[in-house]
Amino acid sequence: MPLGVLGGDAGGWLDVPVWVDLNQLYGPAPDGVEPWPGGNLVHGLVLAGKAPGRLRQWGRAVDGRWVGLVDFTVCDLHGATVARMERAVVPAEALSEMDTPERR
Numbered sequence: 001m002p003l004g005v006l007g008g009d010a011g012g013w014l015d016v017p018v019w020v021d022l023n024q025l026y027g028p029a030p031d032g033v034e035p036w037p038g039g040n041l042v043h044g045l046v047l048a049g050k051a052p053g054r055l056r057q058w059g060r061a062v063d064g065r066w067v068g069l070v071d072f073t074v075c076d077l078h079g080a081t082v083a084r085m086e087r088a089v090v091p092a093e094a095l096s097e098m099d100t101p102e103r104r
Helices: 022-026
Strands: 016-021 050-060 066-075 081-091 095-097
Touching (some): 016 022, 022 081, 050 081
Antiparallel strands (some): 016 050, 050 066, 066 081
8 A cells, every 4th residue: 555544533534635646647648639628517527636635545446456535526627626536446557646735
Protein backbone atom coordinates (compact mmCIF):
# COMPACT_ATOMS: atom_id res chain seq x y z
CA MET A 1 0.00 0.00 0.00
CA PRO A 2 1.77 3.17 -1.12
CA LEU A 3 -0.45 5.78 0.63
CA GLY A 4 -2.42 6.07 3.86
CA VAL A 5 -2.70 3.93 6.96
CA LEU A 6 -5.69 1.83 7.97
CA GLY A 7 -7.13 2.19 11.43
CA GLY A 8 -8.37 4.97 13.64
CA ASP A 9 -11.94 5.81 14.54
CA ALA A 10 -13.26 5.93 10.98
CA GLY A 11 -14.33 2.28 10.90
CA GLY A 12 -11.46 1.34 8.58
CA TRP A 13 -12.14 4.14 6.08
CA LEU A 14 -9.29 6.45 5.09
CA ASP A 15 -9.43 10.13 4.22
CA VAL A 16 -6.16 10.71 2.36
CA PRO A 17 -5.91 13.52 -0.21
CA VAL A 18 -4.58 12.11 -3.51
CA TRP A 19 -4.21 12.98 -7.16
CA VAL A 20 -6.02 10.69 -9.59
CA ASP A 21 -4.12 10.40 -12.87
CA LEU A 22 -6.97 10.39 -15.38
CA ASN A 23 -4.55 9.53 -18.21
CA GLN A 24 -3.69 6.23 -16.52
CA LEU A 25 -7.26 5.57 -15.45
CA TYR A 26 -8.99 6.21 -18.79
CA GLY A 27 -6.08 5.94 -21.24
CA PRO A 28 -5.48 8.15 -24.26
CA ALA A 29 -8.16 9.05 -26.79
CA PRO A 30 -8.19 6.68 -29.77
CA ASP A 31 -6.21 7.75 -32.85
CA GLY A 32 -8.21 9.87 -35.25
CA VAL A 33 -10.71 11.12 -32.67
CA GLU A 34 -11.02 14.89 -32.78
CA PRO A 35 -11.54 16.95 -29.59
CA TRP A 36 -15.18 17.81 -28.90
CA PRO A 37 -15.94 21.48 -28.11
CA GLY A 38 -19.32 20.70 -26.51
CA GLY A 39 -20.13 21.14 -22.85
CA ASN A 40 -23.27 19.26 -21.90
CA LEU A 41 -23.61 16.19 -19.69
CA VAL A 42 -22.15 13.65 -22.11
CA HIS A 43 -19.83 15.85 -24.18
CA GLY A 44 -16.78 17.90 -23.30
CA LEU A 45 -15.63 15.72 -20.37
CA VAL A 46 -12.05 16.23 -19.27
CA LEU A 47 -10.55 12.74 -18.97
CA ALA A 48 -6.88 13.76 -19.03
CA GLY A 49 -4.54 15.26 -16.45
CA LYS A 50 -4.93 14.92 -12.71
CA ALA A 51 -8.02 15.34 -10.56
CA PRO A 52 -8.03 15.80 -6.78
CA GLY A 53 -9.56 12.94 -4.85
CA ARG A 54 -9.87 11.28 -1.46
CA LEU A 55 -8.50 7.78 -0.94
CA ARG A 56 -11.01 5.87 1.20
CA GLN A 57 -9.71 2.30 1.29
CA TRP A 58 -7.13 -0.06 -0.20
CA GLY A 59 -7.96 -3.44 -1.69
CA ARG A 60 -6.34 -6.20 -3.69
CA ALA A 61 -7.52 -7.65 -6.98
CA VAL A 62 -7.51 -11.42 -7.46
CA ASP A 63 -4.35 -11.06 -9.58
CA GLY A 64 -2.57 -9.36 -6.66
CA ARG A 65 -2.48 -5.74 -7.79
CA TRP A 66 -3.38 -2.95 -5.40
CA VAL A 67 -6.42 -0.76 -6.03
CA GLY A 68 -7.81 2.16 -4.09
CA LEU A 69 -11.41 3.08 -3.48
CA VAL A 70 -11.38 6.78 -4.28
CA ASP A 71 -13.85 9.67 -4.33
CA PHE A 72 -13.19 12.20 -7.12
CA THR A 73 -15.04 14.28 -9.66
CA VAL A 74 -15.02 14.42 -13.45
CA CYS A 75 -15.44 17.91 -14.88
CA ASP A 76 -16.35 19.34 -18.25
CA LEU A 77 -14.14 21.69 -20.27
CA HIS A 78 -15.60 24.66 -18.39
CA GLY A 79 -14.63 23.20 -14.99
CA ALA A 80 -18.15 22.28 -13.93
CA THR A 81 -18.57 18.99 -12.08
CA VAL A 82 -20.31 16.46 -14.31
CA ALA A 83 -19.92 13.25 -12.32
CA ARG A 84 -19.09 12.51 -8.71
CA MET A 85 -17.23 9.22 -8.54
CA GLU A 86 -17.67 7.68 -5.10
CA ARG A 87 -15.66 4.66 -3.99
CA ALA A 88 -14.44 4.21 -7.58
CA VAL A 89 -11.92 1.42 -8.08
CA VAL A 90 -8.65 3.06 -9.19
CA PRO A 91 -5.36 1.21 -9.84
CA ALA A 92 -2.63 2.18 -7.34
CA GLU A 93 -0.42 3.32 -10.24
CA ALA A 94 -2.95 6.06 -11.03
CA LEU A 95 -2.78 7.53 -7.51
CA SER A 96 -0.19 9.87 -6.05
CA GLU A 97 0.03 11.68 -2.76
CA MET A 98 -1.23 15.25 -2.72
CA ASP A 99 1.07 17.60 -0.84
CA THR A 100 -0.98 19.58 1.63
CA PRO A 101 0.35 22.30 3.92
CA GLU A 102 0.68 21.39 7.58
CA ARG A 103 -1.95 22.78 9.90
CA ARG A 104 -0.78 24.94 12.76
